[in-house]
Amino acid sequence: MRHLFVSPHYDDIALSCGGTAACLARAGQAPDVVVVFGAEPDGTVPLTDFAAFQHDRWGLTPDQAVAGRLAEETAAAAQLGTRFRLLPFQDAIYRGDRYLDDEQLFGETAADEADLPAHIIAALDLVGPADRDLRLYCPLAVAGHVDHRHAFAAGVELARRGWDVRFYEDQPYALQPGTVEDRLAEVAAQGIRSEAPILIDVAATWAAKLAAIFAYRSQLPVIFRDYLHGGDAREEIAAAMRAYAEQVGGTSLCERMWRLTPLPDPSPRP
Numbered sequence: 001m002r003h004l005f006v007s008p009h010y011d012d013i014a015l016s017c018g019g020t021a022a023c024l025a026r027a028g029q030a031p032d033v034v035v036v037f038g039a040e041p042d043g044t045v046p047l048t049d050f051a052a053f054q055h056d057r058w059g060l061t062p063d064q065a066v067a068g069r070l071a072e073e074t075a076a077a078a079q080l081g082t083r084f085r086l087l088p089f090q091d092a093i094y095r096g097d098r099y100l101d102d103e104q105l106f107g108e109t110a111a112d113e114a115d116l117p118a119h120i121i122a123a124l125d126l127v128g129p130a131d132r133d134l135r136l137y138c139p140l141a142v143a144g145h146v147d148h149r150h151a152f153a154a155g156v157e158l159a160r161r162g163w164d165v166r167f168y169e170d171q172p173y174a175l176q177p178g179t180v181e182d183r184l185a186e187v188a189a190q191g192i193r194s195e196a197p198i199l200i201d202v203a204a205t206w207a208a209k210l211a212a213i214f215a216y217r218s219q220l221p222v223i224f225r226d227y228l229h230g231g232d233a234r235e236e237i238a239a240a241m242r243a244y245a246e247q248v249g250g251t252s253l254c255e256r257m258w259r260l261t262p263l264p265d266p267s268p269r270p
């Protein structure tokens, strides 16, 4: 069986299911990662203030932003044993003036982007009949970042067409108590049923997962800002991630994924 991890951004797989990917790599399964929204911004269009603010927080100049994140992804992939490639889509902060603050970035997707999940499926070359020898891992879109929502919608559509899709809990968003439950309620309100969760024991690859997470130096101070209290940053991040993995894992360290059953397409094409 082949395994394809759909990563909205650089860093999402290491953070959310890096332990699972590393387990597969160690078992000789050669997992693939595809970064959906990692393309260079259009250099002829000025950055919005919001995009410039994000670069500032990452400590990267516009010229360095994608190259810097690509270098981080390469280092993380080496830790996990994954191979990755990029799809030709830009991060939400580069897609014109659709998303201009955190509220919009974690709100509803723009109405004129309704076709984006279909474009993602096409770019993944998954438009044909379901291949049951391929397992896909897509974000549950916990906390609702718009790029994660688009990747989630692509995963739901593929599940609807019979593909084997598992939805991983987006980190570090899922560390916040109640966020996963809130997201599952939102998903249920869309008529999508969640099955019993799947727990993957990742104790054996926990160290590799943390090493991969630590490769994303530009991102850590921003995404873990609620968990950094002035001590050793790596220890504080490791403690936050471990606490969650123990909470879902009980006696071991686990990553949790969900299988979703969407209702049949309400408007089947003839």
Ligand SMILES: [Zn+2]
Binding pocket: 008, 009, 012, 145, 148
């Ligand atoms: Zn992301």
